[in-house]
Amino acid sequence: MPLDDGYPLTEDDLLPLSIGAALLGTGGGGNPYLGMLRAREVLRAGATMRILPLDVLPDEAWIGRVGSIGAPLIGIERFAEGRECLRAMRAIEAAEGVAMSALIAAEIGGANALQPIITAAQAGLPVLDGDGMGRAFPEVQMSTFAIYGEATRLSALSDAAGNVVLFRDIADPLSLERLLRGTTVLMGAGAGAAGMPLAMDFVRRTAVPGTVGQAIDIGRTVLDARRRRQDVVDRVIERTGGRLFFTGRIRDVKREITGGFVRGHAMIEGAGDWTGSEARIAIQNENLVLWIDGVPVAMVPDLIMNMELETGEPLTTDMLRYGHRVAVIGMPAHPLLTTEVALKVVGPACFGFDDLTWRPLATG
């Protein structure tokens, strides 16, 4: 197969992809398990899935973005009809008079990594190997597409019954956010969404590249290490170039919900090389900042990931419980997320940590 056709996704890729996506979710982004099952159903029904590198399509090709939005609880109770995102995307194509050439994920971390792959397969389109975060963030404006100037005047939502609502001539991102939320609640607090088409040359400049392949690679590493009964955490660190920052047992987890977000802290009592030390992780859906003995050692936009020490299972922030044995891994964010303009949107100050200044993650 010629290189510029990318590569097909098979059923065997889906579990690794969901494991990698969960880990890149840095504690948030939702559980990709159900998305993986949906993708498997779509494949078993005969669809094909293809992943395309960012350098293949011409500059003027249109790239679509889709995702599920709503409360996580709705996702585990009222499953999708299946074509919500496809309908929303078609509505965008009709409104703009364009046809999409491929889709791209806004967020590789967590549950929404799978949705563009499902919708693309239904539409017979490929998915680009990249995304707008290289991880998960709690808010839509925290994607590289938004940071580097995507337009937000248009969006569409669809529900299970087939209703499609098109939002056009939207004045600003805040209005869009408000309208999407309100309508989503009317749709039962869960819906399929599609955003403005992006031109391929813009995507090439602004997407975090290679993240679909990266997620699959991480997942394969986890599964392979388990099969060989090797240390999963070691293997993942070796493979990703991340760094082990701490190991220990969770001593306390405090959570509160404000403004629709889960905020809180996890305290970890050191074990092994860190016996006698204590780590603290600040949480807002995702892991935001890691302190060891009071010193900040990793912070957004860099990735802070918790894995269960023995199984290597990625732990989302809602899974953290007293007594969990965890390894805390740090991985540097993509340079697109650490520019001066990006740090104004995804740096520590944007999450209320005005006293912290982002410095490149020590990976040695």
Next chain:
Amino acid sequence: MIRIGIDVGGTNTDAALLDGDRVVAGVKQPTTGDVTSGVVNALRALLDRSGVAPDAIDAVMIGTTHFTNAVVERQGLAPTAAVRLGLPSTASLPPMVDWPDDLRAAIGGRAFLAHGGREFDGRPISPLDPEELRRIAGEIAAEGLRSVAVSAVFSPVSADDERQAAEILSEALPGIPLTLSSEIGQLGLLERENAAIMNACLREMSGRVVEAFRAAVAETGIGGRVFLTRNDGTLMDADLAARFPVLTFASGPTNSMRGAAFLSGLRDAIVLDIGGTTSDLGMIVGGFPRQAPLAVEVGGVRTNFRMPEVFSVGLGGGSILREGPDGPVAGPRTVGYRLTAEARVFGGDTLTATDIAVAAGIAQLGDPARVADLPPALVDGALAHVRATLARGIDRARLSPAPLPVIVVGGGSILAAGMEGPDGAAIVIPPHHAVANAVGAAIATVSGEVDTVVSLAGADRDAALHAARRQAVEAALAAGAAPASVEIVDVEDVPLTYLPGNATRIRVRAIGVLDAAG
């Protein structure tokens, strides 16, 4: 109140008799293939040993692995239909979508999607369609499916659709057992539906098994009430158990840990249950097993039951001794239930962990002369390996460096005799340790639970919480709790992210002791 607890395991049937809070006697008998005779033998032996008359027994509590094993072994399962109400939603993930192929095949794997179900706030997704359900009933009859599970989206919030659909289906399919997901599980459609389908495929078998338990109890002249123990250490009466066999899953480890807490008088401890093949480790907090935080799989299927967090190490009383790279090691191969025939001290030819314990002088069992010739270096080396393996397991089970005491129970408890716990932790081998699981069954409580979503403005939340607490208490009373003993043990009030306003998921659980008057 005089109670008997029975634990019917794959190998042994254990029984214990309690008068109030005092354990009067305990016995261990081999489990038999026909269910009844093993239970009858255990009950007779227990009555003999305790000298208590059968008609003095108020209640018999039975813990069983029958139903878990049936699913794990894919044996004796009824061809089952899964009917889900939720169209047009949920079509992307049909029922049983994540089941292992062989289990799905074993029950016929027939899933039907129909209209109905609710949104989070209780409004209908689509109206229930009686015609559609009658058509489905026709297919179920034509295909010879013998049990039906009905699930509806958000049925923990509103169970009306499941009930209405059940009425229509039972009218069209007289006599067919129906399992409603709202009667079994919590929010999380896939896991709740999975549990309902597993329950449905066990319904034919559960009627027979529960009847056999009842017959066994009656045969011994005991007139007391018969209960089965649930996954969370609470009871359901025999009629309810016949309808909800799935709720017995994982009752074994729960009973063993609750029994260990009761026998030792400890509330916070590590529990080490040493059997013939493996040792199970878990933790009790405040006298109750610490629950597993993640989704629990049974026979390869995800469920959201409350189950104790337990892990196993491959070492038990029947573990076979072999030469490892660094000296003698025991396990993971085992003589299992043939221990009393194959172990050296019992006249057999296989050297097991039990033989080592006898040779080392930490246990008095069988004929010590048969292991007197073992070289001391071998005995010391093997015993060191056994103790190191158990110590590693204990360390892994702990949540903090604090040296929590370790309660050792189970038939293989002798392996831990004379052992020093890691970091100086006390090793406690309580009286009646070999039948801790039967004791745990005998002391099981009764419970009531509510799990719902309310969408209300601020001031109404207190009222909603209050109503949920009342419902939980009522459910516990309906399950047979003594009114004065009922207490709320768990209140979870979790605001739902993303939704504006005050949509809140409320979970309340009440427990109480069994009412002697019942």
